[in-house]
Every structure is written in C-alpha cells, then in structure tokens.
Amino acid sequence: MELIIKQMPVVINALNAGFVQTLKLFSITLLGAFPLGLLIAFGSISKITPISVITRLFIWIIRGTPLMIQLLIVYYFPGLVLHNPIWGGGESGRFTAAAIAFVVNYACYFSEIYRGGILSVPVGQQEAGLVLGMTKRQIFFHVTLLQMIKRIVPPISNEIITLVKDTALARIIALQEIIWAGQAFMKGSHGISGAIWPLFFTAFYYLIFNGIVTLALTKLEDKMNYFR
Amino acid sequence: MKILEVNNIRKTFGNVEVLKGIDFSLDKGQVLSIIGSSGSGKTTLLRCLNFLETPDAGEIIVNDEVLFDAAKSHITSESQIRKNRLHFGLVFQSFNLFPQYTALENIMLAPRLLAAENNYNGKSKSEFLTQLESQANEILAQIGLSERKNNYPYQLSGGQCQRVAIARALILKPDILCFDEPTSALDPELTGEVLKVIRGLSEQKTTMIIVTHEMEFARDVASKVIFMSDGEICEQGSPSEIFENPKEERTRRFLLRYSGK
Amino acid sequence: MKKFVSKLVLFAMVLALVCSCAYAETDSEYVKAKGTLVVGITVFQPMDYKNEAGEWLGFDADLAKAFAESLGVKAEFQEIEWNNKILELNGRNIDCVWNGMTLTSEVLASMACSKAYCNNAQVVIVPANVAEKFQSVESVKGLNFAVEHGSAGMEVAQANGFKTTNVQDQATALMEVASGTADAAIIDSLMAAAMVGKGTGYENLTYTVALNSEEYGVGFRKDSDLADKLNAFFDAKYNDGSIQKLAETYKIQAALIKQ
Numbered sequence: 001m002e003l004i005i006k007q008m009p010v011v012i013n014a015l016n017a018g019f020v021q022t023l024k025l026f027s028i029t030l031l032g033a034f035p036l037g038l039l040i041a042f043g044s045i046s047k048i049t050p051i052s053v054i055t056r057l058f059i060w061i062i063r064g065t066p067l068m069i070q071l072l073i074v075y076y077f078p079g080l081v082l083h084n085p086i087w088g089g090g091e092s093g094r095f096t097a098a099a100i101a102f103v104v105n106y107a108c109y110f111s112e113i114y115r116g117g118i119l120s121v122p123v124g125q126q127e128a129g130l131v132l133g134m135t136k137r138q139i140f141f142h143v144t145l146l147q148m149i150k151r152i153v154p155p156i157s158n159e160i161i162t163l164v165k166d167t168a169l170a171r172i173i174a175l176q177e178i179i180w181a182g183q184a185f186m187k188g189s190h191g192i193s194g195a196i197w198p199l200f201f202t203a204f205y206y207l208i209f210n211g212i213v214t215l216a217l218t219k220l221e222d223k224m225n226y227f228r
Numbered sequence: 229m230k231i232l233e234v235n236n237i238r239k240t241f242g243n244v245e246v247l248k249g250i251d252f253s254l255d256k257g258q259v260l261s262i263i264g265s266s267g268s269g270k271t272t273l274l275r276c277l278n279f280l281e282t283p284d285a286g287e288i289i290v291n292d293e294v295l296f297d298a299a300k301s302h303i304t305s306e307s308q309i310r311k312n313r314l315h316f317g318l319v320f321q322s323f324n325l326f327p328q329y330t331a332l333e334n335i336m337l338a339p340r341l342l343a344a345e346n347n348y349n350g351k352s353k354s355e356f357l358t359q360l361e362s363q364a365n366e367i368l369a370q371i372g373l374s375e376r377k378n379n380y381p382y383q384l385s386g387g388q389c390q391r392v393a394i395a396r397a398l399i400l401k402p403d404i405l406c407f408d409e410p411t412s413a414l415d416p417e418l419t420g421e422v423l424k425v426i427r428g429l430s431e432q433k434t435t436m437i438i439v440t441h442e443m444e445f446a447r448d449v450a451s452k453v454i455f456m457s458d459g460e461i462c463e464q465g466s467p468s469e470i471f472e473n474p475k476e477e478r479t480r481r482f483l484l485r486y487s488g489k
Numbered sequence: 490m491k492k493f494v495s496k497l498v499l500f501a502m503v504l505a506l507v508c509s510c511a512y513a514e515t516d517s518e519y520v521k522a523k524g525t526l527v528v529g530i531t532v533f534q535p536m537d538y539k540n541e542a543g544e545w546l547g548f549d550a551d552l553a554k555a556f557a558e559s560l561g562v563k564a565e566f567q568e569i570e571w572n573n574k575i576l577e578l579n580g581r582n583i584d585c586v587w588n589g590m591t592l593t594s595e596v597l598a599s600m601a602c603s604k605a606y607c608n609n610a611q612v613v614i615v616p617a618n619v620a621e622k623f624q625s626v627e628s629v630k631g632l633n634f635a636v637e638h639g640s641a642g643m644e645v646a647q648a649n650g651f652k653t654t655n656v657q658d659q660a661t662a663l664m665e666v667a668s669g670t671a672d673a674a675i676i677d678s679l680m681a682a683a684m685v686g687k688g689t690g691y692e693n694l695t696y697t698v699a700l701n702s703e704e705y706g707v708g709f710r711k712d713s714d715l716a717d718k719l720n721a722f723f724d725a726k727y728n729d730g731s732i733q734k735l736a737e738t739y740k741i742q743a744a745l746i747k748q
Contacts, residue, residue, distance in 0.1 A: 010541065072576075079580025089527040089567045089582040128324035131278050132338035132400065133314045135306075142337060146328045174569045174577075184539075186660035186690075187532035191541045193683070194690015196664055227328045228382040 004197055010190045011198045018181025019205050025098060025167045025177065030160065032103035037110030044115055062108040067101065068172050074101040075173040091176065098170040106163060113155045117148035150224040157217040164210050178202045230292075231256040231435055232404055237286035238298075239272055246272045247283070248459040254404070254452070257433035261446035261467075264456035265482060270439040273456070274406050277437070278318045279309050290315045290403055317397030317405040321412050323389040325381040331392045332377040335364045335399050342400075367395045371425050387418035391425055398429075405429070407438040423449075443486045447471045455479045516713035517560065520584055526557040529569045529583035531658065534683040535739040536589040537566070548607075548739040552732070553587050556722050571658060572639060575599050578710050585715065586708040589679060591641035596708060601716040605704030606723055606732075608744045610678040611645045614666055614685060617695040623673070624697050632672035635665035642675035645700045651675075660684075667691055675700065679741055704746065723748045 043055030062070070075097040079085030087093030121144050129139035168179045182199040185192050232254040239247040246269045254260055262270045275281045277288065279296070288296040295312040296304070325334050339360055343349060348356040368374050371391040381389055390410055397405055407426065411419040423445050429436065430449050440446050446453060446467070453470040455463045455478075463476045474480045520526050528550075530537040536549035545566045557564035569577050569586075577583045578600065591609060592602055615623050615632075623629045626649065636643040638655040642662075646653045654671055656662050659680055665671035678699060685694040709715045726732045727748035736742040 072573075075582075076573075076576045076580045079582055080576065085581035087582065089529075089577070089584075090565070091567075093582075122324075124320060124322055124324035125326065127280055128320065128326070129338075130280060131313055131316070131318040132396065133310055134338055134341060135310065138341050142341065143326050150328075172570055173573070174567070176568060180568075183660070184532055186664060187658065188534040188538040188660075188684065189532055190539055190543065192690070193534055193538070194660075194663065194685070196667065196690075227380050 007185075007192050007195060007198075010192060011185060011195070011201070014181050014184065014190060015178055015198060015202060015205065018176055018178035018202075021095070021175060022164075022167045022177040022205075023209075025095070025102060025170060025175070026164060028099045029102040029106050029163060029167075032099070033106035033110050036103060036107035037114055040107055040111035041114035041118065044111060045118065059108045059111060062105055063112075067105050067166065068169050070101045070105055071098060071169060071173050074098075094170075094173050094175045098173060098175045102163075102167070102170070106159065109159055110156065113152050113159070114148065116155075117152040118144065120151050121147045146224075150227075153217065153221050153224060157214075157221075160213060160217065161210055164213060165206060178205055229256045230254070231258075231290065233287075233289040234277070235287040235289070237273065237276055237283045237288070239269075239276060239281060239283050246459050247276070250286070250461055252454060252461060252464060254435065254437070256435055258435060258451045259430045259449055260437045260452045260454065261450035262437065262439045262454045262456060263441070263443065263446055263470075263482070264462075268456040269459040270456050271408055274318065274408050274437065274439055277404075277406060278316050279313050280318075288312075314400060315403045317400060317402035319390070319393050319397055319405070319407045319410050321409045323381075323386070323393045323413070325389055325393055325396070327381050330378050330380055331373060331384065331388075331395075332361070332364055332368065334381070334392055335367065335396045336360055338396070339399055364395070364399060367398055370428070371395050372421075385418060386414045387421045390414065390422045394422075394425055394429075404435045404437060407436065407440070409439055409441060411440070411442060441486075443471070443483070455482065457482070516584070516710055516715050517718060520562055520715065521560060523562075525563050525565045526553070526560065526585065527565045527567050527583045528553045528557075528588075529574060529577050529586045530566055530588040531568060531571050532660075533589050533680060535679065535741060537587075548735060548741055549587050549589060551735055551738075552726075553585075555726070555731075556719060559722055560718070571637070574708075578708065581710075584709070589677060589705050590708055591677070591703050592706040593641050593644060593703075595639075596706075599711065600708035601711050601713045602709070603707040603716050603719045604723060604748070605706050605746050606748070607679070607705040607741065608702060608746055609641075609705055610699040610702050611642045611675050612678045612681050612696040613698045613700065614663060614674040614676060614681060614694050614696050615672070616666065617686075617693050620695045620697055626698055626700065629673060629698060635662040635671035635674045637662055637676070641677070641701075641703055646675055649700065663691055663694065666694055679744060682740070 040055055040059065043051050044059060046052045046055070075087060075094065078087065087097045125143055125147065126139055129143050134142070167177055170177055171180050179199065179202055182202040185195040185198040187193065230253055234250055234252050237247050237250040238245070250273055262273070264270050272281060276283045282301060283296070283298055285298045287294060287298070295315065326337065329337060340357070343356055343360070365374065365377070368377050371394060373388060373391055376384060376388060381392070384392065410426070411422050414422065419442070423442065426436070426438065427449055438446065438450070450467050453465065453467050454461055455470060457478050463470060463474060463479045470479065471483065474483060514522070530550070532538050535547055537545060537547045540546055550566065554564045567583055569583060574586050578586060586600070589607070589609070590596060592605060596602065613623065613629050623632070630651065632651070634646050634651050634653045635656050636646050636653050637659045638657065640659065642659070643653065643655060654665065656665060659676040662671070662674035662676060663684065666674045678696070681696040683689070685691040685696060707719055723732070733742065733745065736745045
C-alpha cells in the first residue's frame with residue numbers, strides 16, 4: 001500500500017498522458033464518423049443502384065471484419081505492399097492510421113443506425129414538405145433530421161459507450177493509449193517495474209469517462225423530449 | 229372563369245390501372261367534392277394534382293398555363309415541379325404536421341424557407357418575419373386556434389391538428405386547395421370543427437377540391453360533385469343532380485349504401 | 490486471434506520476400522536521407538526502459554544512440570507491439586529491432602541480423618517460497634507455464650514438451666505467476682535479473698533452472714547493409730572498451746560476448 005502511494009503521482013502522470021490519446025481518438029472518431037456515417041447512409045438508400053450496391057458492400061465488409069484487422073491493414077498496408085510507408089514510424093502516424101480506421105468503422109455502424117432513423121420517419125412528413133413547396137434538402141434539414149436524431153439517440157449512445165472502450169484496440173499498432181500506459185509499469189517504466197495495479201487502475205478512467213458520456217447523452221435525450 | 233382543367237389523366241401502378249382517363253374542369257371559387265368508394269382512385273387523383281405522383285398520360289392546366297403534359301414530362305425539372313406544386317395545397321387525412329414545431333412554426337416554416345431563397349423579397353429578414361407572423365396569427369384566429377399557437381402537435385387534439393394543417397396550406401395562398409378525406413382520421417365529435425373551417429373557406433370563395441366520405445357535407449358545401457368508380461369519373465354534376473337524380477346505376481347504389489347508415 | 494496475427498505475420502513475410510527488391514537505394518542511404526534511425530523496442534529492463542524523466546535508456550538504447558550517431562543520424566525509439574515486429578520492419582515504420590532480441594530460427598529467417606552481442610538463457614520463474622522444489626528440468630515438467638507468444642521461451646518450452654499458456658509479453662507472463670494463474674513462467678535471464686527478486690516489483694518470485702543458452706542480436710530489414718555496418722561498429726566499440734563499460738553500468742558484463 002505504501003509503495004502504491006509512493007508510485008501514485010508518477011503513475012497518474014503517465015496514465016493521464018495515455019488517456020489523452022484515448023480521448024483524442026474518441027473525439028476524432030465521433031467528429032469524423034457522425035458526418036461520414038450520414039454520407040454512407042445516403043449512399044445505401046440511394047435510388048441509383050450502383051451507388052447503393054457499392055455502399056452496402058462496403059458496409060458489409062467493414063462491419064463483417066474485426067476492427068483489429070482493419071487497424072493492421074490501414075497501418076501496415078501502405079508500407080508493406082505499396083512500398084510507401086506514408087504513416088511513418090512515429091506516434092503521430094500511428095494515431096492518424098488508427099483514427100482513419102476508427103472513423104471508417106464507426107461511420108459504417110452509424111450509417112446503419114441513421115438509415116433506420118431516416119426510414120422510420122413517416123413518408124407523410126416528406127410529402128407534407130413537398131406539397132408545401134420545400135426542396136428535398138430543406139425537408140431533410142428542417143423536417144426529417146431532428147425527428148431522425150430523436151429516434152437514433154438511444155442506439156447511438158450504445159455505440160458511443162462501446163467506442164470509449166474500443167479505443168483500447170489501437171494498441172495493436174502500438175498506439176500508446178491508456179491501457180498501454182498502464183501495462184508499461186509491469187515491464188518497467190519511469191523507474192517502476194513489475195507494478196500490476198496501474199493496469200487495473202485504468203478501469204477508473206474508463207468508468208468515470210463513461211459516466212460523464214452517459215450523463216451527457218441522457219441530457220440530450222431529455223432535450224429531445226419536447227416533442228413526440 | 230376556368231381555373232383548372234384536367235385532361236385524360238391516366239396512372240398505372242404495376243399492372244393495375246388506377247386512373248383510366250380523368251377529365252374535368254373547375255371554375256374559380258368553385259368547390260368540387262369527389263366521392264366514391266375506397267380504391268376508386270380519388271386519392272391518387274389528388275396526389276397527381278399535387279405532383280406527388282406523375283401521371284402516365286394527360287395534361288394539367290391551371291389558369292391557362294400547362295403545368296403538366298405527359299407527352300413532355302421528361303423535360304420537367306425539379307424546380308419546375310416545385311413551382312407547380314405551389315399552385316395547389318394539400319391537406320392530408322393524417323395531418324402530417326411536423327412534430328418538432330409548434331402550431332405557429334408549422335404554419336410559418338414553408339413560407340419562411342421560400343422567402344429566404346428569394347432574399348426575403350427585398351425586405352429585411354426581421355421585417356419579413358414580423359409580417360409573416362402577423363399573417364400566420366390572422367389565419368390562426370380565422371381557424372380559432374390563437375390560444376394554441378405555441379403548442380406542439382402532440383398537445384393538440386386531432387381536430388385542432390387538422391385545422392393547423394389547413395392553416396399551413398392556406399398561408400401559401402394556393403390557387404386550389406385540396407383535401408384528402410380531412411375528417412376520416414378524426415373521432416366523430418371532432419369532425420364538426422374541421423368541416424366548419426372548410427365551410428368558412430367556401431364562403432370566402434376559396435377554390436377547393438374535397439375528397440370525402442361525409443355525403444351531407446359534400447352536398448352542402450360543393451358547387452360541383454364528381455362520383456368516381458374504378459378509376460373513372462362515373463358521373464359529374466351539381467350536388468342536386470348527383471344526390472337527388474343520379475343517372476348512373478353505380479352512383480345510385482353507392483349513395484344508397486351511405487344514406488343507409 | 491493470436492494465431493491469426495501470426496499467420497498475418499507469415500503472410501507479410503512472404504509478401505516482403507516477393508516485394509523486397511522494390512526499393513532502389515540501399516538501407517543505409519535510405520536512413521541517412523531521412524536523418525533518423527527508428528529503433529523498434531518494447532519496454533525491457535535492463536536493455537530498453539524509461540527513466541523517471543521519461544527518457545529512454547538501457548544497454549541496448551545507449552548503444553543504439555551511439556550507432557545512430559556513427560551513421561550521422563538521430564536515433565528515435567518507437568515502442569511496438571512485439572508480435573508485429575516484422576510487419577513494422579518491412580513496412581518501413583521502423584528501421585531495426587534492437588531490444589534484447591533472441592536470434593531464433595524465425596528471426597534469422599526473416600531479418601538481416603547482426604552478430605550476437607550478448608548471451609542469454611531462458612530461465613524458469615517460480616514463486617520464491619516453492620523455489621527449492623524446482624531446481625531441475627525434471628522437476629518443472631508437470632507445471633503450467635506462461636510464456637510470451639512467439640518468444641524464445643515458447644520455443645524452449647515446446648522443445649521440452651511443457652504445457653504452456655501463451656500470453657502477450659514477458660511481463661504478462663510474470664504477472665500470471667504472481668497472480669497464481671500459471672505455476673511458472675519462462676523469460677530471458679537478463680530480464681529476470683532485473684525484474685524479479687529483492688528490490689523489484691516481484692519480490693515474491695525468483696528464477697531457478699536455465700533451460701538453454703542463446704544469444705541476442707539486432708535485426709534489420711532483409712538484405713539491409715546496416716547489419717554489416719553494425720558489426721563493424723561492435724568491433725570498434727569492443728576494441729576501445731566502451732561496450733564493456735556500458736555493460737558494467739547495466740550490470741550485464743557477465744553476459745557480454747567478445748567481439
């Protein structure tokens with residue numbers, strides 16, 4: 001116990017640095033996947049058959065393969081096969097590759113939720129907009145979108161909470177997120193080696209962060225309750 | 229003065245011919261009631277007039293302007309269809325109010341978006357919005373819902389929703405206002421308030437096409453009645469002609485079924 | 490999953506063999522042109538680890554810095570996932586693996602390796618209170634071993650017919666023993682010296698039998714000319730005595746190989 005208290009400041013510092021990577025990956029994934037998912041959703045419900053077929057094939061591939069493999073492919077493929085290691089070996093290249101894999105992966109999951117949300121808005125809403133002389137674009141942004149958002153908040157919340165924990169997968173390409181930072185103390189880092197507790201301590205970071213995310217999402221859900 | 233002319237409208241879904249050549253015309257200020265059993269093509273006809281469906285053949289002419297000609301329909305652009313739609317208004321059976329907007333916002337949304345595209349017709353934005361809002365308030369007063377203007381649709385009764393839907397169509401000042409069974413989704417005790425509003429509009433000489441199952445109302449308010457059966461106009465004429473002296477056997481049988489209630 | 494990753498590694502190796510002739514310049518030209526030697530490592534006391542200030546040091550880390558300097562470039566240390574070391578190397582994400590790497594047959598087949606510079610053994614780690622019972626190869630035969638997947642320890646365990654659980658790295662193998670989920674672990678003797686016993690994080694563990702003897706080397710991309718350059722560097726540094734001095738700093742002088 002005494003030892004842990006002595007190690008605490010060093011460990012917390014290192015875990016914080018790892019957690020910053022986790023947070024960065026989390027936020028960039030959401031920022032990228034929200035709009036990209038919408039684009040993919042439009043593709044999958046497009047009336048132009050080649051577009052919808054290709055989009056659905058893409059969604060099938062991304063959702064049908066493990067994110068871990070996608071991470072490995074995004075990071076190693078350019079150097080191994082194309083002989084053009086565009087990411088470089090450093091932390092920032094690893095982060096970029098991880099972010100791309102995460103954004104694309106989550107965009108595909110989001111797109112299916114969006115698609116369900118768009119289709120669940122009654123056709124009558126669109127027709128009402130049309131006979132009032134609104135364009136399809138206006139109808140989407142002023143009529144459909146908010147109703148869709150209201151319907152998709154619960155399933156999207158689920159995905160967001162999964163994402164918080166999924167960020168740990170980026171370790172496979174040596175992105176030094178919080179679990180990596182925690183494990184480092186088992187091997188020896190900052191003068192501490194063989195310490196197991198920091199690894200388990202990372203759970204608190206996830207727990208607290210997920211608590212905050214859950215609160216925010218509940219608040220959003222409440223906010224959407226002004227209409228039915 | 230002729231405001232609407234419909235020539236030989238045909239529409240097929242799959243291999244079912246829903247409209248088999250519809251011809252009629254309407255004068256300004258007239259109220260047309262379309263009656264007929266379900267599946268006779270009444271709703272499809274209204275949807276064609278509002279360009280929610282594209283007829284396979286025929287013409288739609290409003291104020292001597294050919295809005296639609298099936299022979300040339302391939303050259304009709306998206307923006308032209310939009311313009312065409314604004315000649316008509318449509319009130320749906322299921323209201324289709326936008327749930328996330330209040331009654332007032334529902335009424336103001338479409339004209340506001342339209343004006344924004346046209347730079348508020350040369351006015352300042354706030355000036356335009358003030359005018360629009362007072363216009364909307366006027367219409368709300370006309371339909372007796374001034375008190376409920378800040379309520380959301382889920383806070384309104386079916387009859388109130390339908391009245392807001394009528395106001396929403398009216399504010400765009402369509403040449404012809406269409407109703408697709410406006411009281412069919414309502415509890416019987418709520419139909420009266422909606423019919424009263426429509427009656428009020430007819431007194432102001434609003435040109436209207438009303439698809440309805442309310443025979444008494446149709447007879448009362450209409451200046452012209454069309455009986456549709458099997459995708460065709462079986463019989464048309466003045467209310468007294470249709471309701472008192474129907475010439476066709478099918479009309480007689482249909483009316484008998486309804487008056488039997 | 491692990492199995493899949495190793496298959497992927499194999500696939501990458503084949504791919505790398507097929508594609509290995511695609512670069513025009515030599516490896517040293519490539520490294521000099523970009524000005525950095527990216528050294529792939531994992532945390533491994535006493536070879537590569539961070540001090541309290543977060544700087545990399547250790548016997549391997551210090552030597553790598555000196556070697557990079559001799560090439561006129563800067564050494565950059567990049568932590569990698571050990572299972573992916575060949576992917577990292579062939580994908581040019583790193584330029585060498587310099588991390589107390591045992592020269593196993595797999596390593597020798599897939600990399601251009603330097604001469605051996607350090608002796609090592611795979612040793613058995615057991616809880617200190619039962620260590621007396623496990624002082625011979627015979628006595629440890631029935632135990633459940635935790636070994637790092639793809640490590641020299643795993644190879645030795647398989648050769649001896651031991652029952653093993655493959656884990657991610659040697660540190661995890663130690664944790665398995667400490668938590669009682671494995672009876673024993675097999676790790677590098679150099680690491681064992683630094684990480685178990687009195688004054689370490691694993692005071693209740695100790696090491697007993699050495700199962701083999703083996704050697705450490707540095708791995709470069711296949712056909713790289715840097716392996717020869719490093720051999721020459723080793724010779725020079727051994728002759729002027731600076732390697733021996735460094736080994737004393739990190740207390741591994743007994744394991745050092747004469748160049």
